[in-house]
Amino acid sequence: MTKSRGRSGTATGYVCGNETRSRIIAAALTLFGLRGFEGASTRDIAELAGVNPPALRYYFSNKEGVYLACVDHIATTISDHLASPVDAARAVLDKDGDDDQLIRAFREIQKHLAQYLFTSAEPDSWRLFMAREQAGLGPQFPEAQLRDRLQTRLIPVCSEIVARLMGTDAGDEEALLRALTITGQLIAIHLTRRSMMLSLGWESIDTHRLGWITSIVDRQTALLLEEVVRERPARIVRAGSKAPFPQQPTQGLAPRPDAMT
Incomplete structure (x- = not known):
């Protein structure tokens, strides 16, 4: 039996596209934050989101896609x-x-x-x-x-x-x-x-x-x-005179980088 990939979903398919996608992003934000990109596996993200690992590939192609979605x-x-x-x-x-x-x-x-x-x-x-x-x-x-x-x-x-x-x-x-x-x-x-x-x-x-x-x-x-x-x-005044930004400007600001070249 083919899994449903539509928004309607089935009991065995990807339930409600937007809801599933949101759950995956929420889980990924948590695990990427706790473990970093390398430490968070797609399998762990899927488990925390309550979906099957293929769902991540369906919605985001790969782990990089999940990260960018976050x-x-x-x-x-x-x-x-x-x-x-x-x-x-x-x-x-x-x-x-x-x-x-x-x-x-x-x-x-x-x-x-x-x-x-x-x-x-x-x-x-x-x-x-x-x-x-x-x-x-x-x-x-x-x-x-x-x-x-x-x-x-x-x-x-x-x-x-x-x-x-x-x-x-x-x-x-x-x-x-x-x-x-x-x-x-x-x-x-x-x-x-x-x-x-x-x-x-x-x-x-x-x-x-x-x-x-x-x-x-x-x-x-x-x-x-x-x-x-x-x-x-x-x-x-400086802009009108085309004078360079001063090397020791007032107000305690450091010189602009282009004034130091």
């Missing part, structure tokens, strides 16, 4: 959750909002990201997975293949806000780097939650503690973005 799932889920504040930020950018509006839009994205990372149950299974991936411990894929899956709407919008505050182009590398480091505050706390809680003597992150974390990150974000605005006049 990355894509995380990026897509975060993008969907942040759609509202990101859309609002895009509207501010399109309407040439002023500095205060841009900073508020950035901070609103941060607040939604914090709420999601620390209140949703799903990211708990992502923490080790993403810690390994961000540390370069995942499998090696062609750069474009992995970048396309990691790409969310979050970073492009945040970096464009920073670029606007800097008075530079949206593709400016420094704007992207600043956006990554600012949003990285929450990602770092999320990935190192256990050691942070141990250091603070916390057994959990309740509503009050989450509010405290969010408030601290929000204040730091506002200060960092306001400093970007304060630096803008000098930056515009």
Whole structure:
């Protein structure tokens, strides 16, 4: 008897395509996080997901396909959750909002990201997975293949806000780097939650503690973005005169790499 591969499924087949695929991804996120890519076998992933090993080949072709699906799932889920504040930020950018509006839009994205990372149950299974991936411990894929899956709407919008505050182009590398480091505050706390809680003597992150974390990150974000605005006049003067970025810039920043060549 041939196993059903359709969405309807059978008692002996792959029950409900979307449900089966989701169970495999959830199991893979857990095992890849705990054991790494090499240590997590497709057989173990299938067993944890409650499916037969051939189901993995049917939905994902191989273990690399399962891994990429995990990355894509995380990026897509975060993008969907942040759609509202990101859309609002895009509207501010399109309407040439002023500095205060841009900073508020950035901070609103941060607040939604914090709420999601620390209140949703799903990211708990992502923490080790993403810690390994961000540390370069995942499998090696062609750069474009992995970048396309990691790409969310979050970073492009945040970096464009920073670029606007800097008075530079949206593709400016420094704007992207600043956006990554600012949003990285929450990602770092999320990935190192256990050691942070141990250091603070916390057994959990309740509503009050989450509010405290969010408030601290929000204040730091506002200060960092306001400093970007304060630096803008000098930056515009340098750009207009085509003068190189100073070897010992003000505000304690290291020289740009292109100024050191």
